[in-house]
Amino acid sequence: MRRASFVPFVNFVVKGFMLTFVFQAHASQAAQAALLFAVGVFLSWPVVRLRLRGVAVLPLALLRMVVRLIGPEPSVVRMAAVIWVFNSVVIFIDLASGFHQLLPALLCLWTGLNIGVVIGMAPREMAMLAANCPRPGRWKPPPGAARLCSLLVLLLELPCLFYSVAMGISMGTLVQSGTLHYLPALAVRARAYAAVIVPILLVSAVAEALAIRGAVAQGDG
DSSP states (O other): OHHHHHHHHHHHHHHHHHHIIIIITTHHHHHHHHHHHHHHHHHHHHHHHTTOHHHHHHHHHHHHHHHHHHOSSOOHHHHHHHHHHHHHHHHHHHHHTTTSTHHHHHHHHHHHHHHHHHHHHHHHHHHHTGGGSOOOOSOOOOHHHHHHHHHHHHHHHHHHHHHHHHHHHHHHHHHHHTSSOHHHHHHHHHHHIIIIIHHHHHHHHHHHHHHHHHHHHHHHO
16 A cells, blocks of 8 residues: 555656756756747748758658648547647757767757748748638637647747757766766656656647637638
């Protein structure tokens, strides 16, 4: 009985340690990641303005892939699942690239560039993909709720990216200095990622699915 009651306490302590490890121990690197992301978004401006299709090929191809996976007339659950898995995999790659501290930093800058390109060039692409665009189902979230969900996505998804990149940067520093080997360092961060970041990304994905459903519903209206 005592043993069984001790398990929740251990889980609570472990969870608290992981939250501290992710958000407190990596706060400075997360600020660096946010700055790099902003630089990437800024650099996307000439790409969009000059219509540099070569630079835009990959982000627009990823957009097409996500739209195909979501499919026509998807449920909120399907949309959220696709977005959750996609974001979880892509952001983990940013973390796991920490063989060297520069790699996750460059990927964060590149992510900002890609997002800026998608925002600037997606309208034409989405027009080309109109047949595959998700359409609203019978239930439509109120406009205010859809806007709130859009804000929630920004407040949740971007910090997940920044702190994951921060963990990759710190890992690269440890690996390059010889303080810790790559796999043990990755294992610690992978556990923290699964326990902290992935659940937050799930909430963000549900909010994003509701925001998309609301936006498409308003467009149809």
